[in-house]
Amino acid sequence: MTFGSIARRGGGWLPLIGISSLVGALATLALPTVLGRAVDGVVADSATNRWLLLAGGLVAFGVICDLIDAFAGKACVASTTAWLRERLIRHLLGIGPSATKDRHFDVGDLVSRVSSNAVDAAHAGPSAITIGAAVVPPLGSLVLLALIDVWVAAAFVGGICLVVLVLRAFTRGTAVVFTSYQQTQGQIAARLTESLAGARTIAAAGTLARERQRVLEPLPELNAHGINTWRVLARSAAQAAVVGPLALVAVLVAGGLALAAHRITPGAYFAASQYAMIGAGLGSLTSVFGELARARAGIRRLAEVLTVDAVRYGNRRLPDGLGQLEFRQVGVRSRDRVLLDGIDVVLPGGVTTAVVGRSGSGKSILAAVAARLTDPTEGEVRLDGVRLSDIRRDVLRTAVACAFERPVLVGETVGDAIGLGRPREQTIAAARATNAHTFVSRLPEGYDTALVDAPMSGGERQRIGLARAWHAKRLLVLDDATSSLDVVTELQITQTLTASTANRPTRLIVTHRVDTAARSDLVLWLEDGRIRGFGPHRRLWEQPAYREVFA
Known part of the structure; x- marks a missing residue:
């Protein structure tokens, strides 16, 4: 993503902005x-009506151009912002959780x-057009002043050069300041998002003051960047306030001398003073240059995300099969840590395999690799x-589904969260299979209850998450997805998961509970990212180390 590529997204609005600005x-x-x-007419006591009418027409025409420019500018920024946000969100969803984690992109920062x-980035096109169009009045003023008097034009050039130097210094000073401000602002947003997500934990632990201090810790740095920003703006505004009048005074002096020498008329002197004011007004473009600097800083921030490669999918479909899952020397490394090492195992199609092991043994990363939520190293x-x-992509996500320990529910209603666009009868069937139908039916509007109006316990949310994943055709991956269920409900769901039925998907269940492992067809026992044992639970149970996993 470059400045030019974003500016071009303005499409037809940019020519309209350019034309209205130019006209x-x-x-x-x-x-x-x-x-x-008109002034010369008054001095010469001749007719001035036509000149005054023409001046009124030019003023009205200029107002219309300003209105068109303002409307087109806002519309251009709005459409470009929508395109940028859509592209960024699509890319973020395409990157997947592992890539964003590896690049240290916090949720709040994103x-x-x-x-x-x-x-900020969407202002790239309008800002560039505005600055380009802003060059026309000073250059035109110079040409017209040269036609009035060469020495007046020379005085004008000297003043404009000073204004250009001010703008150049302002542009250099704002680029770094705006980037630093945006980065610190992202840090505060990231910390605040984390705190809001863990609000109950913070309240229960009595660490509110400490958490407030942690969230606001970068605030002095943000304040410093903000002060630096205003210093640059204030310094440039002050310089422009001094330089602008100097340019005007220089033109007035040169014009006054020319008028005294009868080289120009009073009307020409008045016109020269107006052109000097137009040139001096170039210093007021500091706000536009500031907007341009913010756009460049925003583009850099977006580019950092867009340069991360999205997950690539192939174009193959799955042949007929029962969902056989095969790991071939799978290894996963994160920096200096080995998460999985040399996993080489075949899980027959249609079977239920429990994945067990102590905390940190690699169970969750194995489940993520199986569902392609992350790719093996x-x-x-x-x-x-x-x-x-x-x-x-569509074939894989239809064939494979996941349920998690802490599911995040998406959709407008509870039915949406389960069915994800599927017919209502399939949604209800999945809810019945995971014992979610009973409590969903008790909600005020049943499956049509808005998610925000559906109070659910941790176990109920897990059942919704299970029902959402129940549509898997080949492989169902459960990462500790029943840990919050009561004993009776878990037993019922475990019986459903491990029941021998025709055409059922392969089931990979990460669990800490011995009953789930005992009911599974096979158990994959992990230790330090390696396979310690694989086989039926009753055979592994003979080993004391295996029994200690559940202690």
């Missing part, structure tokens, strides 16, 4: 000359980039003989 600038340049003719930095995973990375 408005030409009207601005014509107005002093027309008013000068929200800041999508919400705030995208708006080494080796490959195959489903019914096809590498997961070769399978089409």
